Amino acid sequence: MKRFAIVGHVAETGGTFSLNDLPGSGGRMDVLCRCVNSSLFLSHDLRRDVECYLVLCGEPDPEKTILFRGSGVRHLSPDERSSAAFIKKALSIPCGDEFRESTPGVYVRRGGLSRLLAEIPFAVLDEAGEDLRRVPELPENYLLSDHQNFTPAEEEAIAGAARYSVGPRSLHADHAITVLLNEIDRRESGWV
């Protein structure tokens, strides 16, 4: 299993954002939607061995974590609006401490990064990290930030994590996921 977690620092948590304005009313929900896409989509297929965690930290009801499971999602299309509609639905149901399925393969619970880090060991994708092509054995789980840097509190929480870089340019989170999955695909297929 591979896991990606993306922190959405201002991502809306009430489910009332407009599908016609994901960057504004959604608190850059477009960034998270593209991360769902790059985590799960192959051409005409899904990556069923990938989970994508969205950590939503914005108003009005922070923090919530939404999980997309590649093995379970149905009717998900690659466009931003499609994953946004599933996020909106997840945010609209009563939210407890345990993951609850809002639509097939999509889950929501209360809690944010600190809880997730206590459960799953994440490496950090970060342009200051070690070149992932030079890492003999890549880990399974990766944490990324949205368009904002990690906050000082988040940095403290991940201070001990390994950090890997996908390349010499600073990329959007979804692009970094795509590059990383390509490296993993190559290793799994003996292409490297």
Added chain:
Amino acid sequence: MKRFAIVGHVAETGGTFSLNDLPGSGGRMDVLCRCVNSSLFLSHDLRRDVECYLVLCGEPDPEKTILFRGSGVRHLSPDERSSAAFIKKALSIPCGDEFRESTPGVYVRRGGLSRLLAEIPFAVLDEAGEDLRRVPELPENYLLSDHQNFTPAEEEAIAGAARYSVGPRSLHADHAITVLLNEIDRRESGWV
């Protein structure tokens, strides 16, 4: 300069598609919008040395080619709706044989793939091609197809082109562009 050209086999050409339904009314315009994103966006910056050509082959007024120049675009955001709005604007102006600027850095003209191929030599990104990591010198210009395969007529037109693969899995066009640009970034920065 690097150039990407993506064939949108059913992409709408009248500029009347709905920004709320890019996959349906736009004829999978969402695919092309994501290709604009992956061609041009860095984190907090644009790839000013990239041009992205969208070859639109759908009804009601085929064929048209839209060009996004990284060096010239203004106010372009990474979400699909943003590039879609620029495409809609380009399709709505009178369209002649020469590229005409519809908004800064965005151009439109009549004509499709055969005209473009006569002007610019494109390599083809194709999962059956040679592994791009093993290619000593990568070309500048790459052609991709949208969610559909190239048609027999298109295949004939590109029969002589070099073909490169980004990896062992079949990827969406925008993901393939992201992986390719990462390889080019690495070579330009001495990271390989």
